[in-house]
Amino acid sequence: MRFRDWPIGLKLLIAPGLVMAGAVAAMLVAWVTLSELQEAAAQRAQDRQVRDVRAATLRVSLIKSDLALFRALAWRTIGVRDEVAAGLRAGAEARLDSVEILAEMFDAEASADEAVLAGATRAEARRYVATARAALGAAGAAAMPQVDEVERRFADAETALREWEAFYLADRQAHDANAAAAERRVVMIALGGAAAAFAVSVALSLLLSGAISRAVRRATLALSRLAAGETGVEIIASDRADEVGRLLHAAAVFKRNARAFERAVGEQAEAEAQARAALQEQFDRLAGSEQRLRDIAGAASDWFWETDAEDRLVMISDRFFEVSGFSPAQVIGVTRLSFAQRAETPEEVATWVNYAKNIAMRRPFRNLDYCIKATDGRLVHVRSNGVPVFVKGEFIGYRGASSDVTALVDAQREALQSSRLASVGQLAAGIAHEINTPIQYLGDNLRFFESSIKTIAAALDRVRTAAAVSDEVSARIEQTLDEADVPYLLEELPTAARQSLDGVEHVARIVRSMKEFSHPGSTAKVMTDINRALESTLTVTTNEWKHTAKVEKDFDPDLPKILCLPADLNQVLLNLVVNASQALEGRETPGLIRIGTRRDGDAVEIRIADNGPGVPDGLRERIFDPFFTTKAVGKGTGQGLAIAMDVVVKKHGGRLTLEETPGGGATFVVRLPIAAEAGEDADETLDPVRR
Incomplete structure (x- = not known):
C-alpha cells in the first residue's frame, strides 16, 4: 500500500512516534480531534446534501x-368530458398533496437561526396549497379570479x-470557515507540542498537516x-484511498447527480412550456372557430x-330582430305561439x-309555416x-x-293569380270565338233588313204611283199605310238598322281585339302592326281608363311593321x-293619357304619357326592380314594369325608359328595332331611366 493511501490518522501517528513518546501523545490528541472534526464535516456535508435535495425536490414539486393545476383549470374551462376533467383534477390534487408532505419534511432539523425562514417557507407552501385547492373546487367562471391568487402564492413560496x-x-x-479554523488550531497546538520536543517532529507534522489541509x-x-448550484465546478480526480480520496469521490458523485437533476428540471420545464403553447394554440383555434360561426350566422x-x-326560446340570432323589429325581451323565454x-x-x-x-314525441319537424306581425305592421311569413x-x-x-x-x-x-288569369284568357278567347259567329249572323241579318226596308219603301212608292189612277183606291191605300204607321216605320227603321249595325260592329271590334290580345302567340317573331296592337290594347283596357281618363292618340299612319313577339308585346x-290609368285614379276631373307612335331611324318609338303625379326622384331608379311597387296591398305585385323591361330589352333588343313629362306626370318610351333580331346578349347595362 502506498503511503499516500494510508489513513490520515496513521500518518499523523507514525511520524511523532519515531521521535519521542511525547510527540506521539500530542499527535494522538491531534489525530483524535481532527478525526472528530472531519466526521463533523462529513456529517455536515451529508446534512447539506439532504437539505439541498429536499429544497430542490420542493421546488420541482411546486412547479x-x-x-397540473393550470392544466386542470384550462381543460375544465374548454369543456372536456367529465372523466377527463376528473382525472386532471385528481392529478392536480396528488401534486398538491406531494407539496404539502414535502413542506412538512422541509428542514426538519433546522437550527434556531434557520427556523424562522424554514417556517416561513413551510407557511407559504401551505398557503399556496390551500389557495390552489380552493381554485380547483370553484365551479365554472368563479375559478378564474382565483388563478391569479394561486400564481401569487406560488411566487411567494x-x-x-x-x-x-x-x-x-x-x-x-x-x-465551514469555523471548522477549518478549528482544524488549523488543533494542528497548530499538536505541532507546537511536538516542536517543543523535537524540531524534526514539528517540521514533519507541519508538512503532513499542510498536505492534508490542502486536499480537504x-x-x-x-x-x-x-x-450552491454551480454544477460546472471542476473536481480533480484522485486515486487516493484515504479519507480525502473518498471525499473527492463523494463530491464527484454529487456533481453527476446534480447535473442529471438539472437536466431533468430543464426537460420538464421545456415540456411544460410546450404544453402551455399547445394549450394556447387550442384556445386560439377555438376562438377562431367561434368567430367564424358568428360571422356565418350574421351573414345568413x-x-x-x-x-x-318547455319549448321556450333561449337563443335566437340577430337576423330575426332585423326582420320582425322585435326586441330580445319580447321573444326570449316565451314560445312561438x-x-x-x-x-x-x-x-x-x-x-x-x-x-x-x-x-x-321529441321528433324533428319540417316546414312549420306561420305568420308574425312585425312592429311596422307588416305580416311576415x-x-x-x-x-x-x-x-x-x-x-x-x-x-x-x-x-x-x-x-x-x-x-x-x-x-x-297568373294561372287563373291565363285560364280566363283562354276562356275569353273561346268566348270571343263563340260570340263572333252569332255577331256575324246579326250583322248580316241587319244589313239584309236595311236593304229590305229600302226595297219595301221603293215597292210602296210604286204602289202609290199605280193607285194614283183612282182617288178612292189611293185614299184607301194611304189610310191603310197610316193606320200601320208605315211612313213612320219607313223613316225610323233605316236609322235603327244603322245604329244596330254600328253596335254590332263595335261588339265585333271588341271580340277581334280580345281574340288578338288573348292569342297565346308563338316562340317565333312575326311582323306586327304596332298601331293595331295599340288599338287592341285600348279596346281591351277600356274599362280600366274610361272612368279616370281621356285618351288622345297620335299614331303614325305610315309606321312600318316590326319583327316581334306579339303576345309578349301586347x-x-x-x-x-x-x-x-291607375296613376290618374282619385282625381276629381278625368286625367289625360297620350299615346303616340313614330318612326325614328331603324326603330319605332311608342310613347305612353299621363298627367298624373309622376314618379318621385328617389324611386325612379327602382321602379323596374322585381316586386317593387308603390301601390296599396292588393293593387299590384311590382312585376308589371319588371316584366316589361325583360320583354323589351332581353327579348327584343330594345329600350324602355322613363322620361319627365313637362307639367307633371310620367312618360314611358318603348323603342324597338324594326326588323333586327334581338338576342339574349342584349345590353342590360343601359340605365332604364333617362334624366
Missing part, C-alpha cells in the same frame, strides 16, 4: 403542481424558498460550490334559434296540431325547421333555423296603359 437557501448558504459557509480545502470548496339570410325542454298570428283556417290549425305532436337535442339521453330542447318566406308566399300567390303595352 409540477402549478402545471418560491421567494421564501430562495431566501432560505441564501441564508443556509451563508450559514454553511460560516460553519479543495474538497470542501468543491462541495460548497456544488451545494335565415336565423338560428334554440329552445328549452306567444308572438305568432292566431290560426284561423283549418289548414293553419292542422299545422300547429302537427307541430305540437312532433314536440310531444316564417318557415321553421328544428331537431330535438339530447344530452346523455336527456331531452334539453330543440335547435333549428327559420327563414322569411314572405316573398316566396307572395310569388306563389302571384303565380296562382303584355308590355297593357301594363303601361294600366299603370297610366
Whole structure:
C-alpha cells in the first residue's frame, strides 16, 4: 500500500512516534480531534446534501403542481368530458398533496437561526396549497379570479424558498470557515507540542498537516460550490484511498447527480412550456372557430334559434330582430305561439296540431309555416325547421333555423293569380270565338233588313204611283199605310238598322281585339302592326281608363311593321296603359293619357304619357326592380314594369325608359328595332331611366 493511501490518522501517528513518546501523545490528541472534526464535516456535508435535495425536490414539486393545476383549470374551462376533467383534477390534487408532505419534511432539523425562514417557507407552501385547492373546487367562471391568487402564492413560496437557501448558504459557509479554523488550531497546538520536543517532529507534522489541509480545502470548496448550484465546478480526480480520496469521490458523485437533476428540471420545464403553447394554440383555434360561426350566422339570410325542454326560446340570432323589429325581451323565454298570428283556417290549425305532436314525441319537424306581425305592421311569413337535442339521453330542447318566406308566399300567390288569369284568357278567347259567329249572323241579318226596308219603301212608292189612277183606291191605300204607321216605320227603321249595325260592329271590334290580345302567340317573331296592337290594347283596357281618363292618340299612319313577339308585346303595352290609368285614379276631373307612335331611324318609338303625379326622384331608379311597387296591398305585385323591361330589352333588343313629362306626370318610351333580331346578349347595362 502506498503511503499516500494510508489513513490520515496513521500518518499523523507514525511520524511523532519515531521521535519521542511525547510527540506521539500530542499527535494522538491531534489525530483524535481532527478525526472528530472531519466526521463533523462529513456529517455536515451529508446534512447539506439532504437539505439541498429536499429544497430542490420542493421546488420541482411546486412547479409540477402549478402545471397540473393550470392544466386542470384550462381543460375544465374548454369543456372536456367529465372523466377527463376528473382525472386532471385528481392529478392536480396528488401534486398538491406531494407539496404539502414535502413542506412538512422541509428542514426538519433546522437550527434556531434557520427556523424562522424554514417556517416561513413551510407557511407559504401551505398557503399556496390551500389557495390552489380552493381554485380547483370553484365551479365554472368563479375559478378564474382565483388563478391569479394561486400564481401569487406560488411566487411567494418560491421567494421564501430562495431566501432560505441564501441564508443556509451563508450559514454553511460560516460553519465551514469555523471548522477549518478549528482544524488549523488543533494542528497548530499538536505541532507546537511536538516542536517543543523535537524540531524534526514539528517540521514533519507541519508538512503532513499542510498536505492534508490542502486536499480537504479543495474538497470542501468543491462541495460548497456544488451545494450552491454551480454544477460546472471542476473536481480533480484522485486515486487516493484515504479519507480525502473518498471525499473527492463523494463530491464527484454529487456533481453527476446534480447535473442529471438539472437536466431533468430543464426537460420538464421545456415540456411544460410546450404544453402551455399547445394549450394556447387550442384556445386560439377555438376562438377562431367561434368567430367564424358568428360571422356565418350574421351573414345568413335565415336565423338560428334554440329552445328549452318547455319549448321556450333561449337563443335566437340577430337576423330575426332585423326582420320582425322585435326586441330580445319580447321573444326570449316565451314560445312561438306567444308572438305568432292566431290560426284561423283549418289548414293553419292542422299545422300547429302537427307541430305540437312532433314536440310531444321529441321528433324533428319540417316546414312549420306561420305568420308574425312585425312592429311596422307588416305580416311576415316564417318557415321553421328544428331537431330535438339530447344530452346523455336527456331531452334539453330543440335547435333549428327559420327563414322569411314572405316573398316566396307572395310569388306563389302571384303565380296562382297568373294561372287563373291565363285560364280566363283562354276562356275569353273561346268566348270571343263563340260570340263572333252569332255577331256575324246579326250583322248580316241587319244589313239584309236595311236593304229590305229600302226595297219595301221603293215597292210602296210604286204602289202609290199605280193607285194614283183612282182617288178612292189611293185614299184607301194611304189610310191603310197610316193606320200601320208605315211612313213612320219607313223613316225610323233605316236609322235603327244603322245604329244596330254600328253596335254590332263595335261588339265585333271588341271580340277581334280580345281574340288578338288573348292569342297565346308563338316562340317565333312575326311582323306586327304596332298601331293595331295599340288599338287592341285600348279596346281591351277600356274599362280600366274610361272612368279616370281621356285618351288622345297620335299614331303614325305610315309606321312600318316590326319583327316581334306579339303576345309578349301586347303584355308590355297593357301594363303601361294600366299603370297610366291607375296613376290618374282619385282625381276629381278625368286625367289625360297620350299615346303616340313614330318612326325614328331603324326603330319605332311608342310613347305612353299621363298627367298624373309622376314618379318621385328617389324611386325612379327602382321602379323596374322585381316586386317593387308603390301601390296599396292588393293593387299590384311590382312585376308589371319588371316584366316589361325583360320583354323589351332581353327579348327584343330594345329600350324602355322613363322620361319627365313637362307639367307633371310620367312618360314611358318603348323603342324597338324594326326588323333586327334581338338576342339574349342584349345590353342590360343601359340605365332604364333617362334624366
